[in-house]
Amino acid sequence: MYFKEKYDIIKQLELFWVVKMAFYSEEFIDEIKSSNDIVDVVSGYVNLKRHGTTFFGNCPFHREKTASFAVTPEKQIFHCFGCGVGGNVISFIQKVENLGFKEAVELLAERAKIALPADNNYSQDESKDELKIKEYHKSQMYSINKEAGRFFHQNIYNSKLAQDYLTKRKLNISTIRKFGIGFALDDNSLFKHLKAMGFKEENMIATGLVGKTDKGILYDKFKNRLMFPIFDVRGRVVAFGGRAIGTHEELKEKHIPKYVNSPENLIYIKGKHLYGLNLAKQSTDKLKRILVVEGYMDVVTPHSYGVSNVVASLGTALTENQGKLLRQYAEEVVLSYDSDQAGQNAIMRGIDVLSELGVTCKVLQMQDAKDPDEYVLKYGRREIYIIN
Numbered sequence: 001m002y003f004k005e006k007y008d009i010i011k012q013l014e015l016f017w018v019v020k021m022a023f024y025s026e027e028f029i030d031e032i033k034s035s036n037d038i039v040d041v042v043s044g045y046v047n048l049k050r051h052g053t054t055f056f057g058n059c060p061f062h063r064e065k066t067a068s069f070a071v072t073p074e075k076q077i078f079h080c081f082g083c084g085v086g087g088n089v090i091s092f093i094q095k096v097e098n099l100g101f102k103e104a105v106e107l108l109a110e111r112a113k114i115a116l117p118a119d120n121n122y123s124q125d126e127s128k129d130e131l132k133i134k135e136y137h138k139s140q141m142y143s144i145n146k147e148a149g150r151f152f153h154q155n156i157y158n159s160k161l162a163q164d165y166l167t168k169r170k171l172n173i174s175t176i177r178k179f180g181i182g183f184a185l186d187d188n189s190l191f192k193h194l195k196a197m198g199f200k201e202e203n204m205i206a207t208g209l210v211g212k213t214d215k216g217i218l219y220d221k222f223k224n225r226l227m228f229p230i231f232d233v234r235g236r237v238v239a240f241g242g243r244a245i246g247t248h249e250e251l252k253e254k255h256i257p258k259y260v261n262s263p264e265n266l267i268y269i270k271g272k273h274l275y276g277l278n279l280a281k282q283s284t285d286k287l288k289r290i291l292v293v294e295g296y297m298d299v300v301t302p303h304s305y306g307v308s309n310v311v312a313s314l315g316t317a318l319t320e321n322q323g324k325l326l327r328q329y330a331e332e333v334v335l336s337y338d339s340d341q342a343g344q345n346a347i348m349r350g351i352d353v354l355s356e357l358g359v360t361c362k363v364l365q366m367q368d369a370k371d372p373d374e375y376v377l378k379y380g381r382r383e384i385y386i387i388n
């Protein structure tokens, strides 16, 4: 009787979601549900054990020592006999990832490699027209970034300065291609190129690649920098990181910042992405272990030595959003930041964020190297088998 009552509540909840999700077709939602088996999805967060036709585990939504969280594959639903929460695979993701309905559907679509229906990509908070305009600007910004990435990459082949620098960093061409590393010249050629391609001024400025003087003259914001495109998990370029050419001392003397990154905008929010995750997550299975490092080169150099389960948090400390991404794609996280004070503080903060999310986390201490980039260059792949 008890179970039946609870099950009726789940049914009602499901009905509620059907009403709320009216902007996605029923067929699409069915596809999302049938392509994301609830046991598989929940197993990414909860250690489930089979009892007959039901799987049980410790509830991720309340603290408990006995497993009262049940998942029924036959009905594709979950229910907790402890705290009473229940629902389907979409409501599970909403709750566990703290996402809205639209975002949960997108995450599951991404997980199952299903393309989103273009016309329905808006939330219920905004009017359809406003959202269509916003979506248009976003798609233009993605296109501009993609084109800029190609343009910067092409520059590598024409710039001796860039080639010399990359040779010095021991980066081979296949790694440079894999990461789409490029070079920004100092002649406003990107702006001219984008303009010639027909992109609008406002969208170019919105990406942060192009600036405008008081007199209304447009110019390239990244100059004489090695360009690292930052991809989201879907493989779209959301931002760039630009490293100035020159040694630490030279740059300091000339007051040139070593790194300049794209500003936050419609398509880029700091702390929401992990550099290199688009490459690290390529296998469909969850990674056994993932190494989190600080900077671009700490990801790129290990890759060139065949170590691919490395991502960078791009900022000093790991954010909650990044922690959730890690939880989604790896079973265990290994933190490896610079050995300086800032790096050590970032490790403490990272441990807090990850343990709060219930992620198994370890810290990698390196001897005789200040970061993974330097370590791999010094010792090669063999000595770092632990992270692969």
Ligand SMILES: [Zn+2]
Binding pocket: 059, 060, 061, 062, 069, 080, 081, 082, 083, 084, 085
């Ligand atoms: Zn519970």
